[in-house]
Amino acid sequence: MKESVLPARRPARPGGWFHYLANPGRFQKLARPALPWLAAASLGFTVAGLAWGYWFAPADWQQGDAARIMYAHVPAAWVAMAGYAALALCSFVSLVWRHPLADIAAEEIGPVGAGFTGICLVSGALWGRPMWGAYWVWDARLTSVLILFFLYLGHITLIRAFDNKAHAYRAAAILALAGAVNLPVIVFSVQWWNTLHQGNSVSLAGSRIYPTMLYPLLVSALGFYLTFVTLVVARMSAAIAERKTAALLRAAAERAP
Amino acid sequence: MRAPRTRRLYLVLVCLACLGGATALALAGFSSSLTYFLSPRQVAAKAPPLGQTFRLGGIVQEGTVKTQLSGQTPTTLFAVTDGRAAVPVRFSGVLPDLFREGQGVVAIGAMGPGGVFVADEVLAKHGADYMPRDVEQALKESGKWDPRFGPPPAADSWGGEKAKGAGT
């Protein structure tokens, strides 16, 4: 009886959850109460990880204190790449299924991801100068991360460049998807080519970082990931509210002559 | 309702596959220019012409570093090796902090007369292993790691060193 009155409250198919959640109204209902908790967790883990790395982690055997830059640089790099993967996924969903929430997410991920990529580049330069002897070199790892930064900037510009939003979303989604081929290049650049940048310290095969230095890195990385999620969810929630406000004001203007 | 979605899905997947393939081919084709430095073996096999700038990368060979202080800037002579070939290098200037024997290094310059690589700039290349100094000492003292024979053992095999390292 009840089921026939209310339209499907719970998705029946396994893939149905995706469609169920990909609705701006439901997103708002979930996001608004979750945001304070997300923000508190982001702040807690980020501050704990960075403070642990800056003050308490041991100095490195070859790099000394300069290795402390790792606790900011490596999480920023991971989030920059994961953020781009999320952007590419949203673009894919947008192109194939035309979900409005995927477009909103893509528009809001761009600036946040570009910011983390910028942090990765700046902290890397500040690490390279004392350790390598140069702020910047044109090796494959550094160049591919710089390309990632420009892909973010291109996406930010393109998605805001059209008067027709549908065209903007489609053009930006194609750019984001095409740029996704850069992600494996970044990860494997240190293995495929001779680079000045050292190899990956943490991979699926394991870690080459001693536990007393790995734990603060993982706490910091968790904090950075949570910060990214919090920032994107807050910006998406604000974007949805802005759209609703604009729609309400338009409707009010049409009612009143 | 479903047909256009499925069509778009396959269209996007085919486009991605083509783009990925094209990128892989392009990267494989330009592989030599994406390589940041040449190894001593490559230089020994076919050295770039005299005076042409390139980057030479490898390990600073043990026992080859000699520094002469003439005037203000020190001149350092050392050999860069990859285990099979070695190239002598001359550099005038201040070396980076991490420069030492057995350490990775990238020198930017050109071949000079007498088969000596004249470097304008020397960059240090460090490994991807991070550990506190006491753990490094413990690993070396217990004979589990000799820096001359490559990088330290995997981090998860260091368990026994922890207590020992903490005591030193």
Add this chain to the structure above:
Amino acid sequence: MSQSIAVWPFINAAYGVTVAFLAAAGWLALARYRRAAARLAQAERL
């Protein structure tokens, strides 16, 4: 012969830039979120 350069200014700069970015991004997101919520509430009263 290597000459030591001070590493702490570089460490402090890297941490400073990172913390400044995180704080600014968080503050901007919070400000935008609050403004959007307030404007929506105002529009709904119309």
